[in-house]
Structure formats: structure tokens, C-alpha cells
Amino acid sequence: MKTVKIINPVQAGFYYENGLKPLDIYFSRGKWVWEFDKDESNPLFTRWLNNENKMKY
DSSP states (O other): OOEEEEOOHHHHHHHHHTTOOOSEEEEETTEEEEEEEHHHHHHHHHHHHTTOOOOOO
């Protein structure tokens, strides 16, 4: 399985809010890292790039 590592907490929160749970969360080199499945995160990444990343709250 290929994974992606996200260090932007807003982007990670967007993924989580849209139903994608991280495979792992850890602290590395002074930053929090959220690791997601690459294939499952791809549609959300596309939405993120298209500025469709408005949080629901």
C-alpha cells in the first residue's frame, strides 16, 4: 500500500472531516505527521487543490 504524509493540520483535518481516517499519526522532526492511504486520499486531494476545502463548522 502506498501512503502519503501530510504535515498541514488543516489539510489532515479536512481529510478526517470527510471520512478518511489516518493510518498513523506521529511526531517527526518537530512536526506532526498524518499518514493516509494514497489511493483513498486522492479524491480529497483533488478537492483540496481545487479549493473545495471549506470546513463544515
